[in-house]
Amino acid sequence: MSKYVAPLQSFIDTTFFKEFSDIKLNIAQLNVDSIPLYARVNVNTRVQNSDKSHLFLNKQCFNENNWEQNEGGMPIRGAIYNFNVLEQFKQLDKMAFLNERGKELFEQGIKDINKCIGFSIISFADLKKYKFYYWVCIPSFSLTSHNIQTDGHKVAVEHSQDIKEWFSKELDQWVCVITSDGSIQRYNAVASKDLKILCLRDLSNMEGIPSTLTKNFLTIYKRHNPLAEKVTVYFMRPDDKSFGQEYNLQQASQIETDTVTLKVTGWERSTQGKLAPRLMDLSSLIDPLVIAEQSVDLNLKLMKWRVSPDIDLDIIKNTKVLILGAGTLGCYVSRALLAWGVRNITLVDNSTVSYSNPVRQPLFEFADCGKPKAETAATALKRIFPLVNAKGIMLNIPMIGHSVLDEESEKQDYETLLDLFENHDAIFLLMDSRETRWLPTILGNVYNKIVINAALGFDSYLVMRHGNYYGNSKERLGCYFCQDVVVPRDSLTDKTLDQMCTVTRPGIAMLAASQAVELLVSLLQSQNGANASTQEETILGETPHQIRGFLHTFTSVKLETPAYEYCSACSKKIVETCETDQWEFVKRSLDDIDYIETLSGLKQVKLEIDDLEKEMDNWVLEESDIEAL
Template sequence: MSSNLVQFVPFSSAVEAPFWHTLSTRKIDLYKLDDAPQNILGYYSVGYSLRSQHATEANITMPARLYLGTGAFDTNTTLPPFTYPSPGAIKNTNTIEEFKTLDKTALFKGTAEQIWQDIISGAAVKDPYLLTRFILVTFADLKKYKYYYWFGFPALLTEPPWIIVNNEVKGVDEVWDSTEKIVGFADPSSLPTNPGWPLRNLLALLKRHWNVNKIKVICYREIPSKKDISNSRILTVEIPDTTVIPAVGWEKNLLGKLGPRTVDLAHMMDPINEGHDISIPMPGHPITSESQVKADVEKLIQLIESHDVIFLLMDSRESRWLPTLLGASMRKLVINAALGFDTYVVMRHGVKDDSECQTTGSSDKAMPPVKQLGCYFCNDVVAPTDSLKDRTLDQQCTVTRPGLSAIASAYAVELMVSVLHHEKGPAAPADTNAEPTSYSDFSSSSPLGIIPHQMRGFLTHFNNMIVVGQAYERCTACSEAVLNEYKTNGFEFLKRAFNSPACLEEVTGLTKLHQESEVADDFDWDEEDTEL
């Protein structure tokens, strides 16, 4: 016979980003300067290892994680499937200095004493999850959205320590016919010979409450949702007469040393870092600093290139011109939402379909190519110019009905989702059947229903109108003439358009069209030609 000391796999913390967001909100709105410990609820899952796809490589062992999720502050929350609760407490300090100088030993000792008292009183027999109590000390720097934290997972020490008899690991299928005493626990460890942290306090409970000296332990492990328990293990553990001494269990940092960890969520939570502060150059607004305008244009090009969908939610018509041109040039999905006082328009800009023909429904019959849908500027016969000069706020569409922006924004997002579910994506043709009597009436090939081109809403009548508009060959934003000019001359072309919108009318042929219209208006009709 041989024996080894039982070596336990400690917990490793895994804190989800929404936990820090909730902590920030509660700190500001609820706790304020109150730094008393607050109850929280973590959870863990059983350990397992994944088989490598390469026969020459070892299996991949998953770490023993203790998670804090979105519902950690609600101790009655429903946990994710295949997980087990772990009650804890969080002490959030008010300053970084307090976090550093706090008597963490006293906090840790207090948590360990709670575990021991639960063992003595028998509370842990009724609720074994009390054996996995933990303590979390934090400081939330809400100016920089940086969080300092240190987990303690108290595990009772004994003298002499527990040992594994025979140092033999058996499979679960070999133990069911045994007449020996058996205890099982959800084991977060995935190592073959090392049980997880919760067993440590469970053995203390077995010794104190039932005076167990030797027992078979089922380290239950299951691959989630696959009913595969082949990773489970059986250990025969000897529990000598012991004396409980102070607990251990402070988590090590990323350097493997005892110390706190930090997480910087400024990129996710800081309003300054969730966006880019740039000015969008506009036709009719002459350039005052060419270097600054060029930098803004380059930044906007970079942003549009690196994203799949562009929402245009500006306050003026002309501010939408450059993103519209860039979106058309890069064949991006551009969705526009524009507001009036009690009206709105939500539309997607057309993207040319490169396929030679299109089919509809389940029929294999080829249909003629559908003309490209129009953009925000395709109904215009003049170039965009300064629409803000000498206009009041309501004329600038800055004053709207209270629910208008929320309605238009929601439609814009839903339109995006519907387009992305279509097999042609941004090039999807427009649907017009806006009032189906049942879900089966949807003629669109999108699983979510119809995909309109434009929705024009009227809060005066609480009504929407579905509109389809085709691309205009003389459009000042998406026509081939404009796109070719931009492709050829780049920023020099943009600079001319910013300084003088008339150049857009010249490039697209609108200037000639206006001249021809004026000639037609000035035509003198002969009296005889007008007689009936």
């Protein structure tokens, strides 16, 4: 009776599963088609204390180019079959799967005997927990219509060195034949007709016992030579343990070409010697920071599987966001940006955490009271997700209506603000007062940035995106100040406490912040960015100009207003003068409100309105005189 040893023992490196998880998440997604694998088996050296050769699988196994360029071993093809649900993995008919893989190798082997060996892996990848269930099979097969037997009698290997030299040159050949004239040739159906001895590379380490893959080669040989009854086989090994053996190829029944049935074995046993799948748990081996990063990206990348396959996550991830105002809105916007995978966030504020803040502003705790808001918020973001590049800057933004008191300090603040605008892609205006938003609105146009504005009332909110000066001037959308007919003034002095604090229903900030972030993400999916038309629809939907929400009636409306020709913040003269005169423009604007009214054209508009009112009054007087007569 013939004895065999399992040909290979698989060893799967953690890099294999890392590469596989990337392919599953980013490329294969819900696709359950098999993924080809390309491995090599070192047949020139043998592992001590092991009865079989080793099959090492790492991330290189997914790259066919590396496989072809690497000459460190015999090539062996494989495939991994991944299931989307663990129950599917468990309920798979393992015997039917093995038979199917054996049949495929048999059919390939008839064309090329070197392709009658291979391996397959079934798996389920739990990408959230970094657990991989898998089972490797290396099919060995024989025809049920034939019995391949040996009496165990060993045959001396003649011309061993010549055969080894031939194999050393033919690096992709598992088999060769010694013909009747004593020459060594590649195996093919024609050469097998003149075969004297069949020579195989043997993967077994047990003395005098070959690997089960012997059955594959002999089955192919018998298929090519149906009348052959015996064959002498040399099992070639790298050491001096090569041996020969004679096999009887007994025919149990007549072969029918159309009804070939195979007996297939090959499921790998576990370390306990059982026929059962294995589990690779990488959660304890991976750096927690890497797990955090991959977990953040996981939920986002799952969007591409089914819901939104074409969403561009990279542009979101790489967008550098500047948040002006680290209060209630700033905290909620920051958290939403983190959830979208944004990696670069800078927060700017000039105040400290007060005792009333922690309950409404989720980045602060009681222990933070008295600390600078921006820096504390940035630190909190890093605690939540250590790999975020979060910065906090304490900065006084020059405000129109507030005269310059310390020019050197305020000019430095202005230059810092310029640098921030230049080095960020999108800006959120989330400050408490209107006049604080005036200069950033201008700079958003000067630097051609996406600007998102959010403001709160008691039970209402506004979220809007600013039109861009460098866009289509005929269709440019308005900014936060385009509906004003007066220049922003000091709104902080001489105010009561309820006017100085943001008095709103607590849920309003969450609503406004979430819609502000979603508006930014939708804009990033448009090739036009800040200049996207409100009629344009991205893969995430619409990109409205304004969203006004009313909690009293639990409704929201979308509005669109064009840029105002005489706007105090985004009109042509204002933007161009700021770009040209820079600090001198800002200084003069802060010290003299009339300057902005005159420069923007608002003063002339007011004069024309006054003249029109006088004409109307005169017209009314004339009508009265006529009636009196």
